[in-house]
Amino acid sequence: MNFLEERIIKDGTVKPGNVLKVDNFLNHQMDVALLDEIGREFKRRFNDCKITKVLTIEASGIAIAYPVAREFGVPMVFAKKSKSVNIDGDVYVAEVESFTHKNKNNVIVSKRFLNSDDHVLIIDDFLANGCALQGLISICESAGATVEGLGIAIEKGFQIGGRVIRNLGYRLESLAIVDGMNAETGEINFREQK
């Protein structure tokens, strides 16, 4: 197991409904040393890519993207989520329909911060159905930017998001892929990755 998988085993909790709670170290209370290590790991994995920008989405993606942006020495941009488009100025907007809540959200990035010269590393904390990532990819496409890859801390391997992104041909690196969880025993099964 890698450092993140070990931490999930140690401090994560499995709840009914295939919910993995990691809020004591990853997405409500945050262990900054762990996040720094996540940043270094994504730098190792995407070191061969020319990256000009790290793109994420508010709110919990920000703390994952921060150390990645620092390792690459590039700006970080976070997309804003809104029911309505009410941002001053020209923006890229992706309308994203959630599979679970069946509601629509707009994902918004100012045109000033993404263009066709950009080579983007998309970063987020969780990947489940992948709607958020699809919105970010859509925004990069609108901008003419190149998506060099996507980096996810924890992928729920039993949901479709990862498959869709990989089927589309994107390079997706998930530090931990959870293929199964048991709320009664607390067991978590990670996909073995080379």
Next chain:
Amino acid sequence: MNFLEERIIKDGTVKPGNVLKVDNFLNHQMDVALLDEIGREFKRRFNDCKITKVLTIEASGIAIAYPVAREFGVPMVFAKKSKSVNIDGDVYVAEVESFTHKNKNNVIVSKRFLNSDDHVLIIDDFLANGCALQGLISICESAGATVEGLGIAIEKGFQIGGRVIRNLGYRLESLAIVDGMNAETGEINFREQK
């Protein structure tokens, strides 16, 4: 002028209605090197305090709080904003009424991440009317935690937030205090601080 004031002059834009746009380096697109320096500056200013936790609020506060938490070697917690209280488990909730929008938001932190042993440094990017900070202070009080101080990147000195926090006796450090702006000339006046 300090490093942040210089950056605001260089890259900030004054818009009508006393709006200061810093979204190209601070709260939409982010300059991580600048954020790291903000973290070091708050560590210098609060170095005499025993800090066990850095508390902020989603979303743009997260990237200011991250480097501060790293400098102090403590966890960062971000409060969530919601119209309804729908978080699993016991939470501290502060209901905050915005002065400008006259609507109410709940500011929420899980009880597992704040208690009476905590010595908290509250961090946020902007301070205007101070409603968000008031909510965070209220949550700390509910938890019995000690608020050691508050650190703000940019304070709008012509709005009441800073005065209220200081009147209440809290130690508030704002890296830049804007006392006046002119949208026509682009002029920004910073309060001189020793």
